[in-house]
Amino acid sequence: MKTAEIVSVGTELLMGQIADTNAQYIGQVFPExxxxxxxxxxxxxxxxxxxxxxxxxxxxxxxxxxxxGLGPTEDDITRDGIAAALDDPLIHDDQIAERLRKxxxxxxxxxxxxxxxxxxRPSCANPIDNPNGTASGLICQKNGKTIIAxxxxxxxxxxxxxxPVRHFLMELCGExxxxxxxxxxxxxxxxVVEDRVRPLLNSTNPTIAPYAKPGxxxxxxxxxxxxxxxxxxxxEPMETRIRSVLGDAIFGAGDTTxxxxxxxxxxxxxxxxxxxxxxTGGWIGQRMTSVPGASxxxxxxxxxxxxxxxxxxxxxDPKLLDDPKIGPVSSEVAKQMAVGVRKxxxxxxxxxxxxNAGPTSDxxxxxxxxxxxxxxxxxxxxTEEFQFRGLREDIRYRAGQWALTALRRAILNLG
Amino acid sequence: MKTAEIVSVGTELLMGQIADTNAQYIGQVFPExxxxxxxxxxxxxxxxxxxxxxxxxxxxxxxxxxxxGLGPTEDDITRDGIAAALDDPLIHDDQIAERLRKxxxxxxxxxxxxxxxxxxRPSCANPIDNPNGTASGLICQKNGKTIIAxxxxxxxxxxxxxxPVRHFLMELCGExxxxxxxxxxxxxxxxVVEDRVRPLLNSTNPTIAPYAKPGxxxxxxxxxxxxxxxxxxxxEPMETRIRSVLGDAIFGAGDTTxxxxxxxxxxxxxxxxxxxxxxTGGWIGQRMTSVPGASxxxxxxxxxxxxxxxxxxxxxDPKLLDDPKIGPVSSEVAKQMAVGVRKxxxxxxxxxxxxNAGPTSDxxxxxxxxxxxxxxxxxxxxTEEFQFRGLREDIRYRAGQWALTALRRAILNLG
Numbered sequence: 052m053k054t055a056e057i058v059s060v061g062t063e064l065l066m067g068q069i070a071d072t073n074a075q076y077i078g079q080v081f082p083e084x085x086x087x088x089x090x091x092x093x094x095x096x097x098x099x100x101x102x103x104x105x106x107x108x109x110x111x112x113x114x115x116x117x118x119x120g121l122g123p124t125e126d127d128i129t130r131d132g133i134a135a136a137l138d139d140p141l142i143h144d145d146q147i148a149e150r151l152r153k154x155x156x157x158x159x160x161x162x163x164x165x166x167x168x169x170x171x172r173p174s175c176a177n178p179i180d181n182p183n184g185t186a187s188g189l190i191c192q193k194n195g196k197t198i199i200a201x202x203x204x205x206x207x208x209x210x211x212x213x214x215p216v217r218h219f220l221m222e223l224c225g226e227x228x229x230x231x232x233x234x235x236x237x238x239x240x241x242x243v244v245e246d247r248v249r250p251l252l253n254s255t256n257p258t259i260a261p262y263a264k265p266g267x268x269x270x271x272x273x274x275x276x277x278x279x280x281x282x283x284x285x286x287e288p289m290e291t292r293i294r295s296v297l298g299d300a301i302f303g304a305g306d307t308t309x310x311x312x313x314x315x316x317x318x319x320x321x322x323x324x325x326x327x328x329x330x331t332g333g334w335i336g337q338r339m340t341s342v343p344g345a346s347x348x349x350x351x352x353x354x355x356x357x358x359x360x361x362x363x364x365x366x367x368d369p370k371l372l373d374d375p376k377i378g379p380v381s382s383e384v385a386k387q388m389a390v391g392v393r394k395x396x397x398x399x400x401x402x403x404x405x406x407n408a409g410p411t412s413d414x415x416x417x418x419x420x421x422x423x424x425x426x427x428x429x430x431x432x433x434t435e436e437f438q439f440r441g442l443r444e445d446i447r448y449r450a451g452q453w454a455l456t457a458l459r460r461a462i463l464n465l466g
Numbered sequence: 467m468k469t470a471e472i473v474s475v476g477t478e479l480l481m482g483q484i485a486d487t488n489a490q491y492i493g494q495v496f497p498e499x500x501x502x503x504x505x506x507x508x509x510x511x512x513x514x515x516x517x518x519x520x521x522x523x524x525x526x527x528x529x530x531x532x533x534x535g536l537g538p539t540e541d542d543i544t545r546d547g548i549a550a551a552l553d554d555p556l557i558h559d560d561q562i563a564e565r566l567r568k569x570x571x572x573x574x575x576x577x578x579x580x581x582x583x584x585x586x587r588p589s590c591a592n593p594i595d596n597p598n599g600t601a602s603g604l605i606c607q608k609n610g611k612t613i614i615a616x617x618x619x620x621x622x623x624x625x626x627x628x629x630p631v632r633h634f635l636m637e638l639c640g641e642x643x644x645x646x647x648x649x650x651x652x653x654x655x656x657x658v659v660e661d662r663v664r665p666l667l668n669s670t671n672p673t674i675a676p677y678a679k680p681g682x683x684x685x686x687x688x689x690x691x692x693x694x695x696x697x698x699x700x701x702e703p704m705e706t707r708i709r710s711v712l713g714d715a716i717f718g719a720g721d722t723t724x725x726x727x728x729x730x731x732x733x734x735x736x737x738x739x740x741x742x743x744x745x746t747g748g749w750i751g752q753r754m755t756s757v758p759g760a761s762x763x764x765x766x767x768x769x770x771x772x773x774x775x776x777x778x779x780x781x782x783d784p785k786l787l788d789d790p791k792i793g794p795v796s797s798e799v800a801k802q803m804a805v806g807v808r809k810x811x812x813x814x815x816x817x818x819x820x821x822n823a824g825p826t827s828d829x830x831x832x833x834x835x836x837x838x839x840x841x842x843x844x845x846x847x848x849t850e851e852f853q854f855r856g857l858r859e860d861i862r863y864r865a866g867q868w869a870l871t872a873l874r875r876a877i878l879n880l881g
Contacts, residue, residue: 078482333751340747
């Protein structure tokens with residue numbers, strides 16, 4: 052089994068200005084490829100310290116992944132560090148330079164001499180094309196060791212990992228794999244999920260482990276086998292058993308988000324939806340439209356952040372809004388918002404959310420965290436009341452999760 | 467100046483199951499206390515490897531902070547690792563054991579023998595009380611080096627850092643502090659910002675460093691001084707010089723988000739805004755409403771994800787929408803969306819975004835990344851065209867950033 056080690060480069064990581072989500076991301080890829088991963092290092096933008104860290108990593112791991120430090124400025128020292136650690140000269144790569152010049156011409160950027168730094172590479176390196184930015188990745192192989200250098204911006208890093216780097220690592224490694232499948236559950240708390248799957252928790256291959264996430268629960272099934280297919284064969288019967296006790300509460304697997312699962316369900320049944328968002332302020336719409344092709348079933352919505360907009364755009368009765376005993380955060384208003392947006396947007400479902408996310412209770416005497424979700428559909432409109440805890444953004448996110456959960460249930464209840 | 471190094475312990479960190487937000491958190495504390503921080507290590511739950519990592523950290527740093535691995539199970543090996551690295555025997559601490567037993571009685575938990583592991587400590591260690599969990603922290607001092615061990619759960623770690631550990635480190639290190647101020651810039655690219663501040667980049671105390679972020683640029687001014695006040699006195703004149711060359715492009719400092727700055731600007735001038743979102747699908751609304759008290763100036767908006775909604779709810783001319791040469795992703799439609807939402811919501815400004823975020827070009831022949839932003843206000847409506855790169859969510863986020871930037875400019879242009 053080959054071993055890999057990550058060396059993340061950047062003073063901003065040490066200073067805590069950004070979270071190292073890239074290291075986290077590729078950390079999830081190693082087990083899938085059967086690569087062991089025992090250490091991770093983080094170093095600042097300092098050539099000596101980076102070189103020492105790379106030498107240490109090369110001394111104990113087969114594959115070293117560097118993240119960041121491939122930009123054009125003097126601060127970007129990863130290329131120099133790799134050259135020093137591998138004792139391999141840096142050379143100017145004409146093909147990289149040519150690609151960079153074309154890119155700059157296309158974007159009408161001004162070419163500066165410093166850009167030439169991005170055309171440098173250790174002589175043993177093969178460049179990895181980066182369609183999302185100016186920094187080429189590098190695969191450097193020398194003395195039986197491999198260093199793979201990738202740029203730090205997430206939009207460049209992730210496609211490079213998922214494409215050429217994953218492919219390269221699969222070729223390079225591949226004996227025993229650790230393969231896992233994630234099941235995603237909504238509408239049930241972690242303790243309920245755990246209770247239902249308790250008899251399965253002692254299984255050793257595959258193992259199963261539940262994780263509580265905001266507004267959903269994840270259940271990871273992990274198997275160890277000679278290859279992915281054999282691991283899948285171990286996972287499949289376990290998944291079947293889990294599905295038999297959790298049923299529809301499992302909305303998807305892997306990366307499937309609740310918004311994606313909900314949109315797919317709508318698509319499959321030829322149904323459309325619109326949203327009326329008060330406390331979430333557009334977040335449900337943002338999540339819906341994060342899914343490519345959402346427009347087939349998601350027509351849009353109204354962000355109604357004032358009473359005036361609720362009344363005029365959604366047809367909510369102003370008397371309810373002004374009634375101190377009812378007001379905008381109420382079951383009645385949630386219902387009228389859902390009915391109103393369904394009518395205005397001419398959709399099969401109207402989904403509404405109104406609530407108080409805090410930090411202070413500015414909705415009369417309604418407590419922080421109180422949220423009403425309304426659904427208008429082919430049947431009678433329904434509403435649900437929730438009391439969420441946490442910070443403003445937690446409450447808003449959970450409101451969105453439970454709104455999507457409620458919509459999903461309403462669709463499933465159509466039979 | 468003392469140096470510190472973090473050693474995060476946990477296989478779940480290497481596997482990427484959780485992000486190491488604790489390391490990020492304490493990484494922000496070191497500079498405030500004048501502690502330098504050059505390396506971070508992450509290791510799994512393996513005693514040999516942890517011991518090696520701790521020895522390496524002790525060889526190059528004055529203070530080593532371990533995070534995690536202080537639980538009661540066999541997997542929790544941090545106490546053993548520290549004892550091995552410091553060559554100091556583990557002893558049973560009666561006071562810790564007593565506290566644990568009381569805690570268990572209070573919570574009606576069942577006491578098991580394995581709990582005794584949590585009462586162990588290296589003989590040189592002083593325990594740190596943990597009111598939020600069962601694992602005591604440890605401060606171990608030997609041979610001029612210090613190891614501080616803290617538990618991994620965030621709700622235990624953060625109060626321990628902010629309370630006793632911060633206090634201990636201040637006593638230990640109180641010589642020089644590293645204090646910094648972050649200026650946030652919109653509407654200018656990193657290279658333009660760098661060009662304008664180039665004469666200042668050579669300054670050594672304070673230093674200034676630009677960072678490119680999606681749709682904005684950050685400029686960090688960092689000063690080293692005997693205390694925070696003296697550091698501030700070094701930062702202030704530098705900030706004045708930077709502001710004189712960047713002017714209004716600086717929208718805020720520190721944690722100020724673009725949405726917060728924009729809402730504050732609207733509030734200060736008694737202006738209101740509404741949004742018409744196509745490609746961003748509610749994201750701008752979500753961001754606006756993430757700011758407490760947004761409803762004073764943000765009335766809401768229309769998420770218009772289909773042609774039909776653009777026409778009916780925003781009054782966009784259907785002929786423009788159906789014209790293959792114009793279509794929904796066009797300057798003309800952006801303009802009519804902005805005018806339409808401003809009228810429907812009766813606000814001072816209407817802000818619109820329409821574009822194609824990909825992954826495929828489903829908007830006729832409009833390229834992925836093409837975005838139009840429209841502003842309707844007291845003067846003539848205006849639009850801007852952008853060609854963004856990256857993944858779907860990058861394009862959508864950047865569209866939101868530039869929309870807020872455009873709105874901010876329009877407000878400032880009112881004079």
